[in-house]
Amino acid sequence: MANKWQAAYEIIRYTKYVTAYYESETDTLWLKNKSTRTLMCINETPIENIHVEGITESIFSNKNSLDTIAGFNVKRVKIYYLNSAKGKRTFKSKKLRVTHYGIENIGEIILSPFYKIDTKYKKQKQNDWYKRRVLSGNPLEMYMIKSTPMTSVLIMINTLIFLMNLFYIHIKDSMHFTNQLGLTHFDVVQGEYYRLISSAFIHANVEHFLFNIFALYILGKFVESIYSHVHILITYIVTALLANVVSLTFITDSLSLGASGAVYGLLGVLVIFMLINRKINTKLIVQIALTFIVISVISSFFSNVNHYAHVGGLIYGLMLGVLFQAKRIDWKISLPVLVLLLATPIILWSVVLKHDSYQPVDEVGLKYLNEKQYDKALETVNETFQYNKETSTTYYILAKLYDISGDFEKAKENYNKSFELDPENELALKYKLYELRKANDYDSMKKLIDNIDRDHIYDDELRAIEEDMRSKGY
Incomplete structure (x- = not known):
């Protein structure tokens, strides 16, 4: 059997209602829903024992006070009487609609399926616990109550x-x-x-x-x-x-x-x-x-x-x-x-x-390669191939790993594959220039270097090669 404060707490938690006003002298609690221009009052006295006509007349005559309490022009007032026989009585004036509801439990007000699930597992708290949260003036705490x-x-x-x-x-x-x-x-x-x-x-x-x-x-x-x-x-x-x-x-x-x-x-x-x-x-x-x-x-x-x-x-x-x-x-x-x-x-x-794209897994592989963590570098290469995301840099890393292991034929094959995929890849280009320099093929080196944007060379070794060629008149 729910009391007024528990009912108010659950209504605030599972609906758009929030606390509007509490009159301690009469122990009257008002909740409000701005989107529907509605005020709600929860009463623990059964509806059978209430003179609803007198309450309604008082509400009609105090319409301006209710607007002040709510902070908006109130269109509807709903009064729920807990632990009552089911019933409904509605009264209308030119400016206001007042409805009295007799309800057996607050599940008749809260239609959210999450409330029905929640009540199966939630233990009932002390009355003061609900009251403190309903009357909290802290907006952060009020929104924390809400079911989301x-x-x-x-x-x-x-x-x-x-x-x-x-x-x-x-x-x-x-x-x-x-x-x-x-x-x-x-x-x-x-x-x-x-x-x-x-x-x-x-x-x-x-x-x-x-x-x-x-x-x-x-x-x-x-x-x-x-x-x-x-x-x-x-x-x-x-x-x-x-x-x-x-x-x-x-x-x-x-x-x-x-x-x-x-x-x-x-x-x-x-x-x-x-x-x-x-x-x-x-x-x-x-x-x-x-x-x-x-x-x-x-x-x-x-x-x-x-x-x-x-x-x-x-x-x-x-x-x-x-x-x-x-x-x-x-x-x-x-x-x-x-x-x-x-x-x-x-x-x-x-x-x-x-923008130019860079495969981030390649960057990880290069990092492992430079740190001489060759097993991890190989893992990143294998993962790249596994998902068909290999790039020119992937083949360069694989070539370096073959080079380090002593398999120079495989290394050369992958260096060349790296250069074929992207001749502008600085790592692959650097290797190609080294190979041409070993063969004293400076004319071919010059052709490759002429295609380089000299203002945007990021690899220090490649920049050194380019400067050396320039100093020699190429």
């Missing part, structure tokens, strides 16, 4: 993929899962567009995962409570995708992953909501700011923080926030924002396609 199933689903998907990735890394000693789901310029421009979304659900390590999930939990509950399950899903997917497009515009030679772009997108949506609805107050600003300052400061101690994705997610989150509030914002603002939201990704994508 889509936020929970997103957290569960992130958690499941994170655990699978840990299994591959620590049990199978493989980066397969990371490499298959992470964001890389090379793979996306090759047609693996799913990475623009999949990378937003995979994390590099425990710290990375915990920081993002903590932020997703808080901001997700805010956004889903304020809007809907659909809004948070749209925000997560759209801002993750567009933040990754921004990332690829600037980062072409490494692998990116994590939910941070989407998390900052949720922050952008929330900021616009608070600005438009004048929900900004010092306490709330401090709470949210401290949360992200702590996350940003701690995450800065870890390498490879993708600030481009953070900024991109925030900007597109702000744009979505404006569109979500389109009814309250002048179309002269919302229309240009819509145009920007649609146009900027197209412009950025055209830039992405113009």
Whole structure:
């Protein structure tokens, strides 16, 4: 048998209602739903013992006071009488509709299937526990009460993929899962567009995962409570995708992953909501700011923080926030924002396609090669071939490994394959120039060097060869 405070708590948790006002002298609690312009009162006295006509007349005569309590023009008042025989009586005036409901349990008010599932496993708390949370004036705590199933689903998907990735890394000693789901310029421009979304659900390590999930939990509950399950899903997917497009515009030679772009997108949506609805107050600003300052400061101690994705997610989150509030914002603002939201990704994508691509697994292989970890270098090469993503650099690494092992024929074969695939690859070009210099074929060397953009030579040895040839008059 539910009491008034438990009923109010569950209604706040599973519906759009929030606390409006509590009159301690009469022990009267009002909840409000701004979207439906409704006030709700919960009464523990059975409806059979109530003179509903007298209460209704009092409500009609105090309409202005109810508007003040609610903060909007109240259109409906619903009064629920707990532990009563089922019944309903409705009264209307020109400005207000008042309905009295006799109900046996609060399940008749809360239609969410998640409530019915939750009640099977949840233990009932003390009356004061419910009362403290219902009357809390802290907006952060009020939104934390809300049931947000889509936020929970997103957290569960992130958690499941994170655990699978840990299994591959620590049990199978493989980066397969990371490499298959992470964001890389090379793979996306090759047609693996799913990475623009999949990378937003995979994390590099425990710290990375915990920081993002903590932020997703808080901001997700805010956004889903304020809007809907659909809004948070749209925000997560759209801002993750567009933040990754921004990332690829600037980062072409490494692998990116994590939910941070989407998390900052949720922050952008929330900021616009608070600005438009004048929900900004010092306490709330401090709470949210401290949360992200702590996350940003701690995450800065870890390498490879993708600030481009953070900024991109925030900007597109702000744009979505404006569109979500389109009814309250002048179309002269919302229309240009819509145009920007649609146009900027197209412009950025055209830039992405113009960039040279680098296979990030090759970069890892080169790193192992330079550190003389030849077994690991060979593993990365084999993995690249396994997924048919070999490049000129892959063949160069394989050639170097054959060279080191003493199989010079195989080394030469792969050096030549590397050069054939990409004559502009500095590693392959450098080998080719060494071979020509051994044969004293300086004319052929000159032809190759003439094709080099001398202002954009990054390999020190190749630059030295080019300068030596120039000093000799070639």
